[in-house]
Amino acid sequence: MVLKKYNINPDLALERQKCTFDIEEIINIFDGGKEKTSQRRKIEDVVLKSGLCHDDVPEECMSLKERYENAVRKSCFFSKLMKTELQEITGIEDFETPAIRRIADALFKDISPFLLHLGMFVPTIIGQCTSEQLMIWLPKALDLQIIGGYAQTELGHGTFIRGLETTATYDADTEEFVLHTPTLTAHKWWAGGLGKTINHCIVVAQLYTKGVCYGTHLFMVQIRDLDTHMPLPGIKVGEIGPRMGFSSADNGFLGFNNFRIPRNNMLMKHAQVQKDGTYVKPARHGKLTYQTMVFVRVTLVNEAAFNLSKAVTIAVRYSAVRRQSEMRPNEPEPQILDYPTQQHKLFIGIATAHAFQLTANWLWNTFKSVLSDMKKGDVGTLPELHALSSCLKAVCTSDAALLIEQCRYACGGHGYMLSSNLPYIYSFVAATRTYEGDYTILLLQTARFLVKAWEQAEAGKTVTPTVSYISRSLKGEKNSWRSTDEGIIKSFQAVAAGKIALCVKSIRDRMKSGLDYEDAWLLTTVQLVDAAEAHCRSVILETYCNEVRRLTKSSSDNVKIVMHQLVTLYLSYWTLQRTGDLLRYSSISEKDIDFMQRQYEELLQHIRPNAVALVDAFDLRDEILHSSLGAYDGRVYERLMEQAENNPMNAEPVNQSFHKYIKPLLQGKL
Ligand SMILES: CCCCCCCCCCCCCCC/C=C/C(=O)SCCNC(=O)CCNC(=O)[C@H](O)C(C)(C)COP(=O)(O)OP(=O)(O)OC[C@H]1O[C@@H](n2cnc3c(N)ncnc32)[C@H](O)[C@@H]1OP(=O)(O)O
Numbered sequence: 001m002v003l004k005k006y007n008i009n010p011d012l013a014l015e016r017q018k019c020t021f022d023i024e025e026i027i028n029i030f031d032g033g034k035e036k037t038s039q040r041r042k043i044e045d046v047v048l049k050s051g052l053c054h055d056d057v058p059e060e061c062m063s064l065k066e067r068y069e070n071a072v073r074k075s076c077f078f079s080k081l082m083k084t085e086l087q088e089i090t091g092i093e094d095f096e097t098p099a100i101r102r103i104a105d106a107l108f109k110d111i112s113p114f115l116l117h118l119g120m121f122v123p124t125i126i127g128q129c130t131s132e133q134l135m136i137w138l139p140k141a142l143d144l145q146i147i148g149g150y151a152q153t154e155l156g157h158g159t160f161i162r163g164l165e166t167t168a169t170y171d172a173d174t175e176e177f178v179l180h181t182p183t184l185t186a187h188k189w190w191a192g193g194l195g196k197t198i199n200h201c202i203v204v205a206q207l208y209t210k211g212v213c214y215g216t217h218l219f220m221v222q223i224r225d226l227d228t229h230m231p232l233p234g235i236k237v238g239e240i241g242p243r244m245g246f247s248s249a250d251n252g253f254l255g256f257n258n259f260r261i262p263r264n265n266m267l268m269k270h271a272q273v274q275k276d277g278t279y280v281k282p283a284r285h286g287k288l289t290y291q292t293m294v295f296v297r298v299t300l301v302n303e304a305a306f307n308l309s310k311a312v313t314i315a316v317r318y319s320a321v322r323r324q325s326e327m328r329p330n331e332p333e334p335q336i337l338d339y340p341t342q343q344h345k346l347f348i349g350i351a352t353a354h355a356f357q358l359t360a361n362w363l364w365n366t367f368k369s370v371l372s373d374m375k376k377g378d379v380g381t382l383p384e385l386h387a388l389s390s391c392l393k394a395v396c397t398s399d400a401a402l403l404i405e406q407c408r409y410a411c412g413g414h415g416y417m418l419s420s421n422l423p424y425i426y427s428f429v430a431a432t433r434t435y436e437g438d439y440t441i442l443l444l445q446t447a448r449f450l451v452k453a454w455e456q457a458e459a460g461k462t463v464t465p466t467v468s469y470i471s472r473s474l475k476g477e478k479n480s481w482r483s484t485d486e487g488i489i490k491s492f493q494a495v496a497a498g499k500i501a502l503c504v505k506s507i508r509d510r511m512k513s514g515l516d517y518e519d520a521w522l523l524t525t526v527q528l529v530d531a532a533e534a535h536c537r538s539v540i541l542e543t544y545c546n547e548v549r550r551l552t553k554s555s556s557d558n559v560k561i562v563m564h565q566l567v568t569l570y571l572s573y574w575t576l577q578r579t580g581d582l583l584r585y586s587s588i589s590e591k592d593i594d595f596m597q598r599q600y601e602e603l604l605q606h607i608r609p610n611a612v613a614l615v616d617a618f619d620l621r622d623e624i625l626h627s628s629l630g631a632y633d634g635r636v637y638e639r640l641m642e643q644a645e646n647n648p649m650n651a652e653p654v655n656q657s658f659h660k661y662i663k664p665l666l667q668g669k670l
C-alpha cells in the first residue's frame, strides 16, 4: 500500500517537544555507531524506493495462495536487489545482516518463503561442509542458483533429534546414500520453504553404514528439478496446511522412497563416511552437527528484541493519540498514556527491548568468539555457549511474546485489527518460543549445565564467568540486599544459586531414597526449569546493566539519564515480579519491597515525557511497522477508516450472498 501523507497529530507533536534527549544519539548506540546508522538508512532508502513494498491489495485481504505467490514475487526481486542495486548504490560491500533483516519487514508483513534459505540453509553449508563441498554449494546458494531449506523435524519427532526416523544408508557399491522414510511419522514436517519454493534442502537423517547406525547426520539433497521444479522421482513433497502465522512461508512435508544421493552429499566437516563405508567420527565434539541450531537460537534473541520494539512503538504512539475516560469530573479526556496502568503495560516493553537488544549483541559476540576458538581446535567454550543460547532463546522469545500481547491489550479493540500489525508480530514471535527448541526443552539443557557447574564448583574447580556466583554461594557468601544495580543483580544471582542448590539437593535426596539418576532428574524437572530461568534472568540483568554503562560512557548526560532510568525500571520491575523468590533467597525486607514499588511508580512518571521519543529512537520507518495505529504521524483514525474503505468486502454495496441466501430467507423461500 502507498502510505498517505498526513500532518502530524497534534498530541504526538506535543509529545515530541517534551523530549529531553537527543534521539539520534540513542539510535547510534543501537546501530553500533553513526556510520552504521547511515549505512542502514541508505539500505532502507534503496529498498523503499524500489517500489517492491507496494501491494495492490492489503496482504491480510489476500487468499493464502495469493499471499504465498506475492511473497515469492517479492522475495525474488528483493534477492535480486540485494545482489545488484543495493551493493552498487550504497557502495557497501559487507552487508550488515541487521540492516537487511530490518528492511525485509517492509516487504513482508508475514514471512518470506526464502527465510530458511538465508537463516539456516546457507549457515549450515558454511558450518558443516568441508572446504571442497563449500566451494561447490556456497557460491550457488549465495547467488540463488539453488534455493534451500532445513528439514530436520518429522511428523513424529521435533524435540528429540536422536529419535528421528529418516534413514540414510550407505551403499558402498555405488558410493551413494539411500534416503528413506520408513513410517508415516518419519515424514519431514514443518521445514520453511519446503512446501512449494525450494529445490534443495539439508536433510537430517540416521546414518547407517556397514550395518551400524551412527546417529543423525546432515545431507544435502536436491528435491526438485531445477528447470521444471517438479519433485524428483522418489520424493513426496507438499505444504502442511494453514497455521496460526507463517502463512506465506510454505512450511512443508517431505518423504523419501529409497532416494539416492552421492556419497559426497553428506556434509562431512565433522564426521565422514569413506568410500568403502568406514565411518570416521567427529574428532572434537559429538554435537557439532547441532551448530546451525545454536546459530539460529543466538539470532532469535535479536528477533525478540526487534519485534518487541515494533510492537511497543505501535502501542506507545497509539496511546499518545488515543483519549479515553476521565481522570477527574468535567476535565477533558486524557491521553491513555497518562494512566499509570497503561505506562506499566508499556514502559517495561521499551526497557525489555533495550535489554534484549544489548543482550543479543553480547551473545552474538560470544558466539563469534566460540567459533574462533573452535577454528583453533578448542571446543571448551561450547557447553557454556549452548547453555547461554538455550536459556536466552527460551526466555527472550517467551517474554517478548507476552509483552507483544500486552501491547495489543494496551491498544484496546483497535489492537485486534490485523491492520494494527500487532497480531502478525505476535504470531511470528509466538512461534519462536517453540521452534528451534521448545522453551522447556532448552531451559532443561541449561539446567544440565548448571547442575554440572554446581558439582564442579563443589569439587573446588573453577567455573566459567556466567556461573561464578555459584562458587561464591558455595563459599557461604550471604546475600545482603542493596537496591543498587549491582546489589539487585547479586540478589538475583543468589536466587539462581539457591534454586540450583535445591535442585541438586532434590536429585541427591531422591537418589538416596532409591531412585536412579534419570528418575531423580525427571522428578526434579519442574524445579530445574525454574532454576534455569532464574539463572537466565540474572544473566540478562547483568548484561543489560554492564552494556548500558559501557555504551553510554561518552554519551550526553541526558542520554545517560534516560537510558539508566530504563535500566532501573527493568531492575525494579523484575524485583517486584520476583518478591517471593527474593524473600526466600536474599535478605530483602518488606521495607525494601515498599521502596522498590515506590521507585518503580516514580520511574513511570519520569519516563512518561520521553515515552514517544524513546520509541522514535527505535527508528522504525512506517513501512517497516505496517501499522494503522503506529505510524509516525499518529493519524490513527484516518488510517483505520482508510483500511476499512480499502477492504475488498466494501467494493460492492450488496454482496451476492444477499441474493442467494438472505433474501430467500427473508421471503421464506430458502
Ligand atoms: C530476508 C532477510 C533474512 C535475514 C536472515 C536472518 C534471519 C534470522 C532469523 C532466522 C529464523 C530462522 C527460522 C527458523 C525456523 C525454524 C527452524 C527449526 O525449528 S529447525 C529444528 C530445530 N529443532 C530443535 O531445535 C530441536 C531441539 N532439540 C535439541 O536441540 C536436542 O534434541 C536436545 C538438545 C534437546 C537433546 O539432544 P540430544 O542429542 O538428545 O542430546 P542430550 O540431551 O543427550 O545431550 C548430550 C550432551 O550434548 C549437549 N548438547 C546438546 N545440544 C547441544 C548443542 N547444540 N551444542 C552443544 N552441546 C549440546 C548436551 O547439553 C549434553 O551435554 P552434557 O555435557 O552431556 O550434559
Ligand SMILES: Cc1cc2nc3c(=O)[nH]c(=O)nc-3n(C[C@H](O)[C@H](O)[C@H](O)COP(=O)(O)OP(=O)(O)OC[C@H]3O[C@@H](n4cnc5c(N)ncnc54)[C@H](O)[C@@H]3O)c2cc1C
Pocket: 116, 150, 151, 152, 153, 156, 157, 158, 159, 160, 189, 190, 191, 192, 246, 251, 431, 434, 435, 436, 437, 438, 439, 440, 441
Ligand atoms: C512456525 C514453525 C516453523 C518451523 N520451521 C522448521 C524448519 O524449518 N525446520 C525444521 O526442521 N523444523 C521446523 N519447525 C519445527 C520445530 O523445530 C519443532 O516444532 C520444535 O522443535 C518443537 O518440537 P515438537 O513440535 O516435536 O514438539 P514436542 O517435542 O512434541 O513438544 C510438545 C510438548 O512436549 C514437551 N516435551 C517434549 N519433550 C519433553 C521432555 N523431554 N521433557 C519435558 N517436556 C517435553 C514440550 O516442552 C512441549 O510442551 C518449525 C516449527 C514451527 C512452529
